[in-house]
Amino acid sequence: MFENLSERLSGVFDRLTKQGALSEDDVKTALREVRVALLEADVSLPVARDFVKAVQDKATGQAVTKSVTPGQQVVKIVHDELVHVLTGDEDPGKLKIDNPPAPILMVGLQGSGKTTTTAKLAKRLKERDGKRVLMASLDVNRPAAMEQLQILGVQIGVDTLPIVKGEDPVQIAKRAKTQASLGGYDVYMLDTAGRLHIDEELIAQAAAVRDVANPRETLLVVDGLTGQDAVNVATEFDDKIGVTGVVLTRMDGDGRGGAALSMRAVTGKPIRFVGLGEKMDALETFEPERISGRILGMGDIVALVEKAQETLEVEQAERMMRRFTKGQFNMNDLKSQLEQMMKMGGMEGMMSMMPGAAKMSKQMDGAGIDDKMLTRQVALIQSMTKKERANPALLQASRKKRIARGAGMEVSDLNKLLKMHRQMADMMKKMGKMGKGGMLKQAMK
Numbered sequence: 222m223f224e225n226l227s228e229r230l231s232g233v234f235d236r237l238t239k240q241g242a243l244s245e246d247d248v249k250t251a252l253r254e255v256r257v258a259l260l261e262a263d264v265s266l267p268v269a270r271d272f273v274k275a276v277q278d279k280a281t282g283q284a285v286t287k288s289v290t291p292g293q294q295v296v297k298i299v300h301d302e303l304v305h306v307l308t309g310d311e312d313p314g315k316l317k318i319d320n321p322p323a324p325i326l327m328v329g330l331q332g333s334g335k336t337t338t339t340a341k342l343a344k345r346l347k348e349r350d351g352k353r354v355l356m357a358s359l360d361v362n363r364p365a366a367m368e369q370l371q372i373l374g375v376q377i378g379v380d381t382l383p384i385v386k387g388e389d390p391v392q393i394a395k396r397a398k399t400q401a402s403l404g405g406y407d408v409y410m411l412d413t414a415g416r417l418h419i420d421e422e423l424i425a426q427a428a429a430v431r432d433v434a435n436p437r438e439t440l441l442v443v444d445g446l447t448g449q450d451a452v453n454v455a456t457e458f459d460d461k462i463g464v465t466g467v468v469l470t471r472m473d474g475d476g477r478g479g480a481a482l483s484m485r486a487v488t489g490k491p492i493r494f495v496g497l498g499e500k501m502d503a504l505e506t507f508e509p510e511r512i513s514g515r516i517l518g519m520g521d522i523v524a525l526v527e528k529a530q531e532t533l534e535v536e537q538a539e540r541m542m543r544r545f546t547k548g549q550f551n552m553n554d555l556k557s558q559l560e561q562m563m564k565m566g567g568m569e570g571m572m573s574m575m576p577g578a579a580k581m582s583k584q585m586d587g588a589g590i591d592d593k594m595l596t597r598q599v600a601l602i603q604s605m606t607k608k609e610r611a612n613p614a615l616l617q618a619s620r621k622k623r624i625a626r627g628a629g630m631e632v633s634d635l636n637k638l639l640k641m642h643r644q645m646a647d648m649m650k651k652m653g654k655m656g657k658g659g660m661l662k663q664a665m666k
């Protein structure tokens with residue numbers, strides 16, 4: 222088995238002294254291990270190299286939180302970056318299948334799991350989306366493949382186009398289109414022929430089918446266990462046929478899922494689904510977090526990341542509180558507070574957590590806090606310059622006007638915000654004066 226990346230990293234970091242921030246050397250040492258882990262997970266070398274470079278730039282100089290080790294922190298940064306790279310703009314599970322009948326072209330090498338995936342997807346469309354689906358096999362060279370689709374169709378209760386001997390793939394595609402229109406189907410799926418390797422005939426055939434069917438989606442099915450080969454296959458298919466998404470099969474196996482990262486990085490195509498077994502319901506929408514955890518070889522990565530995040534927040538809050546009690550409370554602090562409030566369920570949620578809050582909320586009455594306002598108040602603060610945020614007293618009438626306009630609000634709204642800021646700053650100072658065992662300390666617990 223592969224060594225767990227976090228163990229490996231903690232080994233590296235045990236030898237390093239703890240510092241306030243991740244140094245360049247710390248990060249480099251850690252990333253060497255990350256690179257090895259990526260390669261072991263079957264990520265292609267150029268992709269691993271680029272990836273590590275991106276992480277290095279992000280990680281160097283980051284503050285180290287107290288309760289996680291620098292190694293764990295690097296893992297978190299790596300994880301976040303993995304998710305970032307793996308996540309496309311679109312919702313992976315949402316296929317473009319409006320305007321019935323919508324053709325979906327399935328392409329891929331023989332043995333990749335194309336026929337199985339066609340049926341799995343048909344079942345999903347039928348059951349989840351309530352679509353009427355017609356499936357057709359175009360694999361004229363392998364009658365067994367055509368029969369296989371038919372058998373699966375019966376099993377999942379999805380219609381297949383009757384097999385007519387002697388037709389070529391283009392003829393079958395045309396017939397499927399007609400049948401889908403006449404039969405009132407929402408979607409028709411064309412399961413193209415596969416070969417063991419990509420060859421010209423295979424590509425020419427798929428291209429001819431594409432030209433008559435005009436597919437809304439062209440899904441490439443690749444075996445997730447084939448690692449780097451899968452990327453070559455994907456590049457080739459995308460260049461020649463043009464794919465709109467990828468389905469990675471056999472992700473239930475021992476593979477580490479690195480193909481997903483390479484695939485995404487090299488082709489830029491979204492991974493839509495993953496196959497997780499031979500059964501008809503073993504198809505899931507692609508989840509970047511899961512694959513990321515798998516590539517890093519740590520099942521608990523998500524929990525770890527969340528913990529690290531929480532710690533970071535608590536530490537930030539502590540730092541902030543220390544400053545507040547010294548009477549330092551600027552617009553940036555107010556902005557963080559407002560954002561925190563939004564996270565904690567608005568003003569009410571926030572107040573219910575603070576001792577002495579009743580008094581505070583009464584004082585701030587009329588300051589214009591309501592939950593819908595929070596977002597707009599943050600926008601106002603964002604329109605201020607750095608200097609103005611640090612010292613809002615600098616704001617002159619003309620600047621106020623511009624800021625309010627910049628945030629799509631009135632000057633009176635800005636004045637309300639400034640008033641609220643003053644009140645909160647006063648409040649903080651008073652609370653601070655109550656001393657160490659005072660209200661703030663309790664509020665932090």
Ligand code: GDP
Pocket residue numbers: 329330331332333334335336337338415469470471472473474495496497498499503
């Ligand atoms: P095709 O030649 O690309 O159409 O491949 P098939 O759909 O016939 O699949 C080949 C084999 O892989 C079959 O035995 C499938 O049951 C199996 N298979 C397909 N997808 C998966 C998957 O996600 N996980 C596992 N474990 N097996 C799969």
